[in-house]
Every structure is written in C-alpha cells, then in structure tokens.
Amino acid sequence: MGFLKVPLGSSPSDYEMVVGKPQMQELREAAEKLDGLRILNVNSTSLGGGVAELLMSQIPLAQQLGVDLLWFVLECPPAFFDATKGLHNGLQGGEFNLSGSAEEFYLGCNHTNSNKIGSGYDVAFINDPQPLPLIEFLTGIPVWLWRCHIDLSDPNPEIWQYLKKIIQKYNALIFHLPEYIQPDISYRPCYLIPPSIDPLSMKNQPLDETEIESIIRKYHIDLERPIISQVGRFDPWKDPLGAIDVYRLVKQHRPDAQLLLVGAFASDDPEGETWYRKTIAHAGEDRDIHILSNLEGVGAHEVNAIQRASDVALQLSKKEGFGLTVTEASWKGVPVVGRPATGIKHQILDGITGYLANTIEEAASRVLYLLKNPDVAEAMGDLARLNVSEHFIITRELTRQFKTIAATVEATPNKT
Ligand code: UDP
Secondary structure (H helix, E strand, O other), rough: EEOOOOOOOHHHHHHHHHHHHHHHHHHHHHHHHHOOEEEEEEEEEOOOHHHHHHHHHHHEEEEEEEEEEEEEOOOOOHHHHHHHHHHHHHHHOOOEEEEEEEHHHHHHHHHHHHHHHHOOOOOOEEEEOOOHHHHHHOOOOOOOEEEEEOOOOOOHHHHHHHHHHHOOOEEEEEOHHHOOOOOHHHHOEEEEEOOEEOOOOOOOOOOOOOHHHHHHHHOOOOOOOEEEEEEOOOOOHHHHHHHHHHHHHHHHOOOEEEEEEEEEOOOOOOHHHHHHHHHHHHHHOOOEEEEOOOHHHOHHHHHHHHHHHHHHEEOOOOOOOOOHHHHHHHHHOEEEEEEHHHHHOOOEEOOOOEEEEEOOHHHHHHHHHHOOOOOOOOHHHHHHHHHHHHHHHHHHHHHHHHHHHHHHHHHHOOOO
C-alpha cells in the first residue's frame, strides 16, 4: 500500500449544497487554521471496514480545502494482521495473548514502515492500534494524535496495560464516545468525535428506483417480498449467525421474508474467511438467505442499493465502536434493529428511529412488528435520516478533527 492517492471526488461546493453555507463556512475556517502544517495520516487498510470508509471521503475533501494531508497505509505481512486483530479483539474485551513473536511482528512492521514514511511532518494522525507504535520509531514529528475507532468500554486488562504504555506517549487521544475513555488515561487530553457518513459517496448518494431494481435483481432477490439485511464484516463481534437466527424466527410468521448478509473482506482482518464459511454453514440450504460479498461484485454502489431496498436493517453486533452501517441505513430512511452495543445505542433512538434489542427473540419481534406496520417503519426511517443529518455528517466530523489538530498543535511545547 504505502502512500495512497485518492481521486478528488465531490467538491466543497457540492457539499455546501447538502449541508448548507454556515456548516461549510465553519469547516473552511477550521481548515485555514491548519495552514502551513504537513499532516501524516496513517491506518492499516484502504478497503473494507469503517476507517477506510471514512478516510476515502475525508482525505480528498480535506485536500481540496487546502490541508496538506498525506495518507499512508501500512504495508505488512499476514502475521502482523493476526497480531493486530488479536489486539483489536483484546481492546474489545476478548482474550488474546501477545506472544513474543506476535509482538515482534507488531513492533517490527511498524519499524519497517517508519522507514518508508520518511520525514518532514508536523503532525501525525494515527488510526487504531495497528500503527500505534509508529510513535516509537518515527522521529522528528512533534505532534501525535491517536484516534481509536474501537469499542473500548471494557478492554481486556492485560492488552490495555500493554497498549497504554504507547498510548500515553501521544499528545492527544480521540474516541468516538465517552464510554471509551478509560479512567487511567483521562489525564491526557481526550476528545470525542463520532464518525460520520459522506452523503455524496457511492455508498450514500441518492439512487433512483430503476437503479436499485437493476442491482437487486442481479442477485436474484425479490423486491416484492420483505427484505431484511445486515451489512458488516464477517466477524464474531458482528454476529452474522445471530442475524440468521433472527431471520429464522421472523420466517416462522413471515414465510416470504428474505435475508441479505453483506460483508466485504477487509485486508487487515484475517478472521473474515473463517467467519464467512461459518455463516454459509449456518445458513444451510435456505435459498432466501443471500450471503453476498465483494466476491460477488458487491461494492459501494451495490451496498447503497441493498440498504435502500431493505425494509428493516439489522445490526446485531455484540461490540461496535460506532457502526457506520447503522448510520448508512438510517441515512437511507431504513429503521435499524440492533443490539445495544455502545456505538449502536448512541445511534438508534429506541422506539423512535429503530429498536434496541437485547435478545434474538426481541430483535425478531421488532422486525416482525416493522414488517407488519410499514407506516411506522417509514416514519421511523424518516426520523433516523434526520438524526444522521443533524449529527453524523462528514462536514461536522471533519470540522471537529481540524479543530482538535489545531488545538493539539497549539498546546504542544516545542512544536515546529
Ligand atoms: N462495508 C461494505 N461492504 C460490505 C460490508 C461493509 O462496504 O460488504 C462497509 C460498510 O458499508 C461501512 C463499513 O464497511 O461503511 C463498516 O463500518 P462499521 O463502522 O460498520 O464497522 P467496522 O467494519 O469498521 O467494524
């Protein structure tokens, strides 16, 4: 991967048409405050998952606003990603033992990548645990921010203690939600910035009915029958098997229901294939369960159509840093039924924009209710879209990030 050049995409004036002049003006002013700073942004994949989704839209918009921002994606072998997925799982509370060789890969790969990045930056903006140790090896950058996209509400104590030693070297930390600030680092400057969607991206731009139909029919899905969907990586935390269980309960009362499970394989997620196979096995021979991925050509455009064609979206994640898939479905006016994982309960206003459900049975009964009452589903969907447009739109998130960078630079002694 290395340094990534992203096509410029929509222009600031295109965004102004969607979010209005005042919001765009605030963003422009925040961008001006970064004038003269060379910013390095690092993460571990350009494809699949929420972080890649955010950066794909935000980097080109920031560049068009005159921010001198470069995007570097770590280049590492599979053993590195086995170690970092373990750390990711550990941060979400799972078991993981960072053995000697896993730690060697973790630190060694960051060391190697630091040589490829070069020098001359004023600020490093580091996403998630994979590139966290770069701070140990990249010398000469005075300001370091770490943005965590993971559900950190209840981390595995050993993994947390290990990573904390690196985390506390950063000048500022950014979390999605207040629950993720662990008390033992709260003395560091911690900022809260929830993620957002890009309303003009292929994933979220408006689609007309004919486009939706032609995409959906390609996958032999019947638009005349109820569609329940869950979009998300094939990952134990997302519980694709639970989504099948919900569908099966719904199916007892609505034999016409169909389930779409859509999951891309992220290059930094080594568990994807195993969980893809488990999902297929759990679905068995049911022809109304459609398991789709990038292998079947499902890209951003297709996800857009699938979300728009859904009567109800499911998000049964047991842990969810935020859950952009919830934001995306909500933006399309589709009510979401989700487990109350931290990121999800901050997005679904229970009984207003969708439902929070603690059990498979509860989720199934909410889905059935929404299928039986399309007027209620539509009204909830409208409120869901409104909630996204008020809180989770790219221009708001980028403004907060720019302000956070400017404030951190300002507060750092010996900056350039
Ligand atoms: N996604 C996708 N295709 C898929 C599955 C997921 O494009 O088959 C996208 C999804 O639309 C969303 C992102 O990947 O933009 C997932 O972000 P989220 O925050 O929901 O979860 P993460 O993968 O970061 O845990």
